[in-house]
Amino acid sequence: MEFFLKAIFFLSAFIIFWGMIGYPLSIKILGRVIKKKKIIKDYSYEPTVTVMVVAHNEEKVIKTKLDNLLEINYPKDRIKFLIASDNSSDRTNDIVRDFINKHTDIDIRLYEVKERMGKTNAQNEAQKTVRTDYLVMTDANSMLDKDSVKELMATFTSEDIAYVSGKLVISNDSVNDVSNSEASYWDSDLEIREIEGRIQSITAGNGAIYACRNESYYDFNPINSHDASMPLHYALNNKRAICNHDAIAYEKAGETIEDEFSRKVRMNRVILKAILPDLRLLNIIKYKWFSYFYFGHRTCRYLLWISHLFLLISNVFLIEESLFYLLIFIGQITFYILALIKAFTKINNKYLNLIYYYCITILAQWVGVYNIFTGKAKPFWEKAESTR
Structure with a gap:
């Protein structure tokens, strides 16, 4: 029993350490x-x-x-615009139609999805009407830099490059501690992605700005998102997914913890499957660095929710074994108490903010897992209003 508890303790500790410190340092x-x-x-x-x-x-x-799309610096005879409206019930469609009527010199059209099944389904449907060589995907609340499309296209310099992700810049990083914490995490993650793409292939993109070859577009299950599914799909098919951080999109992070928490819950709607989405990833000989990248950047992070629980429970039973286990237990409890202090006070401290934000991230994973088991995980969601 003692050996079993120690095995759980050290395995859980390794997953947490490797996902958050070891892998970023190694990359x-x-x-x-x-x-x-x-x-x-x-x-x-x-x-x-x-x-x-x-x-x-x-x-x-x-x-x-x-209006932002009109500012894109790309030959007008080489670019088209497509608004895929996912069963919008407000004035979105009317605004788009009015805009089309006023800009007859621009090749822009509206595709109306009749049944709301989420972003991925809307992309699947709308893509079937596309005849251009490439697709650039972007969100309604993401504002593109004028040279973003030119940068994305300039990166497709070889046939093995199937996907290029741009750089999402958080435009409201200094508004409050919530948006600042998200921006800090994101900046660190961008550095990791840049190295992964340079060596072989990134493990995930971002929905604000990315491009793929139209001929190699794949219809993913609507519950999945392109952010996580596309790079993985292409990597498993011996193609590369890379990033060009000179292709920039600007977007607001959630300014309330409720909005940011909801966003993270939505991101974890397929967390269980994402831990090891394909057994082929275990073939290190064939997939080389990508297998290593996925384990550190995805698998370990998708296991944080249960690793923290197992670490705490096993630690409780091992406290009397040595001073080492006692100190680790005290450290864990202190960590969670600091998160609670931040939750129930208005203290604005950089380290408290990061601890609180991290714990919210873990809690969002737990809710994501709960939603999966209870059938509440859906391909669509209510948008975070503070990001608009």
Whole structure:
């Protein structure tokens, strides 16, 4: 029994450590050891592109988004715009139609999804009407830099590159501790992704800005998101998913903990399957660095919810074994107490904010798991209003 408890304790501790500290540190070391040039770009490459915006009841931001699309610096005869409205019931469709009527010189159209089944389903449906070489996907509340499309296209310099993710910049990072914590986490994650893509392939993108070849688009189950599914799909098919952080989109992070928590719960709607989504990932000989990347960047992080529980429970039974276990137990309890202090007070301390934000992330994973077991995990969600 003691051996079993210690095995659980150290395995749980390893998963937490590796996911949050060990892997990020190792990938930065790898980035220095494995000397590969930065991504090659060819700005003379200007294929035909469709920029797709998926929107559900986005009347607050859709006009701003449409105006933003007009600012994109790309040959007009090579770019089209497609608004995929996911069964919107507010004024979104009317605003888009009015905009189309006023801008007859722009190739822009509206595709109306009749039954709301979420963003991925809307993309699946709308993609079947696309005839351009490439697809650029972006959200209604994400504002694109004028050179973002040009940057994305310039990155498709070889046939093995199937997916390119841009850089999401949090535009309200200094508003409060919630948005600041999200921005801090995101900046760290972007650095990891850049190295992964340079060495081989990234493990996830972001919904604000990414591109793929239209001919290699894949209809994913609506419960899945392109952010996590596309890079994995292409990597398993011997293609590369990389990032170009000069292709920029600006978006607001949630400014309330309720909005940010809901967003994270939605992100974890397929967390159990994402731990090991395909057994082929175990084939290190074939998939090389990608297997290593996925284990550290995805598997370990998707196991945080249960690892923290097992670490605490096993630690309780091992307290009397030695001073080491007692100190670890005290450390865990202190960590959670600090998170509670932040939750019930208005103290604005950098370290308290990060501890609280981390605990909220773990709690969101637990809710995601609960929703899966109770059948409440759905392919659509209510948007975070503070991000609009």
